[in-house]
Amino acid sequence: MSSHQQQNSTDYGTYRAGEEIQSLRKNRSEGIRGTVDALFGALAQDDRGEILEYCQRLERLLPITQSHIYHVDDVLSASELQWSGEAVLSFITANDREEYIFEADKTALDQLVMDITAMAAVNGDVDVTIQREQPALEYETRVGTRFVKPTSPATGDLKLIETGEEADLKATLLTGSQGSGKSSAVGTLVEDRIEKGHAVIDLVDLFKSENAVYDVEDDHDSAMQDYRVRHGLERGFSGDYEPPDVTVLAPLTHTLAGVEVPFRETDDGGEEPVVTPFTIPASELTFRQLVMLLPHTTKTQQGYIKSAHHYLTQDDSDWSLMELANTVRQKTNAGDQVADRIERSLRTAQSKSFIRDKQSPHVLEWDSLMQRDRHVGAFTVHMIAEKSDKLAVLSYLIDKLHDVRKDLLMNHKLEDTDTYPPLTVVMRELHTVAPRSKSEQDSESTIEGYMIDSLSELLALMRHANMEVIADTQKFKQQLSPDVSGLFHRVFCFSGQKPDVRTVFRTRIDDTDPAEQVAQYDTGECAVVNSDGYKLPIKMAPPRFHHLDASRDGSGLTYRAKQLDDEFLDEPSWSADIPPRLRFEGRFDPREAFWTRFVRVTNDSDDRVLKDRLASLARSWFMANDYQYPGEKQFKTWVKGSKDVDDQRPRTSSLRPEQETWCEQNDCGNRAWVFKGITVEAPPSVNAEHDPVTKRSRS
DSSP: OOHHHHHHHHHHHHHHHHHHHHHHHHHHHHHHHHHHHHHHHHHHHTOHHHHHHHHHHHHHHTTOOHHHHHHHHHHTTTOOSOOOSHHHHHHHHOSOHHHHHHHSOHHHHHHHHHHHHHHHHHTTSSOSSOOOEEEEEOSSSEEEEEEOOTTOOOOSOEEOSOOSTTOOOOEEEEEOOTTSSHHHHHHHHHHHHHHHTOEEEEEEOOSTTTTSOTTSBOOTTSHHHHHHHHTTOOSTTOTTOOOOEEEEEEEOOHHHHTSOEEEEEOTTSOEEESEEEEBEEGGGSOHHHHHHTSTTOOHHHHHHHHHHHHHHHTTTOOOOHHHHHHHHHHHSOOOHHHHHHHHHHHHHHHHTSSEEOTTOTTBOOHHHHHHOTTEEEEEOOTTOOOHHHHHHHHHHHHHHHHHHHHHHHHTTGGGOTTTSOOEEEEESSGGGTSBSSOOSSHHHHHHHHHHHHHHHHHHHHHTTTTEEEEEEESOTTTTBOHHHHTTOSEEEEESOOHHHHHHHHHHHHSOOTTHHHHTTOOTTEEEEEETTEEEEEEEEOOOSBOOOOHHHHOOHHHHHHHHOTTEEEEOOSOOOOOOGGGOOOSSOOHHHHHHHHHEEEOOOTTOEEEHHHHHHHHHHHHHHTTOOOOOHHHHHHHHHHHSOOOEEOOBGGGSOHHHHHHHHHTTOOSBOOEEESEEEOOOTTSOGGGOHHHHHHHO
């Protein structure tokens, strides 16, 4: 063999030896990194047996000796790594290492793992810039912490949501079993939106006003606030945080009118109720919502009600349940017995007090709710007894919210973000309004199906209307309608039953591998899943405000009055009595309906209405509504006999000019009969061009 050949052979041998050494080093480093990751996993699960196994494996691989510890101590003396040296030294010098691991407290084990990880970093086997915790942020604030492996490339903050100028608001669903931490996390997300300047409407509360305490600070010494500190966050309302203003909105029921509610002191030294009662105009109810409020109506009766409802809603006018009953009687083929049964059902609905008309002073002011940043409008229906009534009211609220927001969008008002900030809508226990398995009761099942459609429309409108929805639910697969769950852009998946967790991952990323781990998460831990993938594990921080536990704290209304220094319980001034204009007094009488709707008793002798004109207006309204008119003489006799108003016959020259003109047009002569002490408004059916009095009043 020539010297040249010998040289080539030597070079190749050296190369091969170098390759083998590099391969061994690579395998060793990969083994160390894999074992470090596994060690952190065992630490998270507090599996002492696996912790011992991985520590002993790393002791051999690194290796870990006293001299190595002293060397690392010198290297890391000025490092930011969590290094003490004492924990790992105690471990390798322990007489019984198994006993040491199994009897060590959590703090000692945490430090042992960090010591070993730091030694691996000094060896170059893991990244020196170890980041064990990654702050998880929404729009404005840190809402939790993501725990990352020591070998993970993740650095800096983790943004859980898109925040660029072009980013749309998202629909966010939090799901998990009871006690998994999802409802607490909802509060944390809402506080982030408050900080961003959103208006907040918390729409769904079925039990005890649990959503009424956004402005009630949690006890600084509570376990929840200790958790906030562990996330690097302030306790309670510390720092620059300003709690929102809260208004509780509840249907005006006899229960609400009969209990004490929280009052707060105002800046001018007065006082105001925290609760705002609201009523629902009958004319704004859909047919399906209306049927939910009517106990024990048959399919046949519902058919007549549907026809009457359609008749009344054609011109978008205001009407009452009493007028609906009359329309059933006058405009459908319902016989007297059927009409009587329907009227009794409508009387029952009216007696619940919260169904009225648009003249009620308690009609909801949606526009105002949507204009207020750092404000929470917290709706509750917990003072309504019947489940079907609760569902009907919730259905109305969802529909009305959609319609109001859509009108603002169509009229370009949402472009003025100074007036209309972004809107966050919160829906708790979403499965109660959009269930997978509908009620066995036909009326409840109907409204549940209707609400699923309404929610779908609301979520579809969301991205166009500067609005987002944050909701929570328990069993994702077993309880929540897939028609609704599929519309949420991202899911915070907390611990729960495995079929539910698997469905979250399968429907978002078609990969159920992480489900086994997520299903067993501790309270407050979750995975954030969307169509782009998932991020886990994330430990959510509790909110600043007190997370109400109704079994311990009672109603949110009474709890806040006990906790806030400037609030107290007192009886409200509002009444649940039905206004006279809406009361069912015997069978429907169109004369009474006309009088209630268009005549006002002033008892002022200067107010005079021409008898003939009053009868003419009544005839016009009767004809426009296809009611049988009793005749002018009979109508005027009825007014004088039943309404206790005085009459007189003054000279027409003493009347107001427009009344005198009317008399000239209708040949009243020199004198005309009038009713004193009343005024009358012309019905819409009257043509002002042919009625000078109406023309003047409308001009």
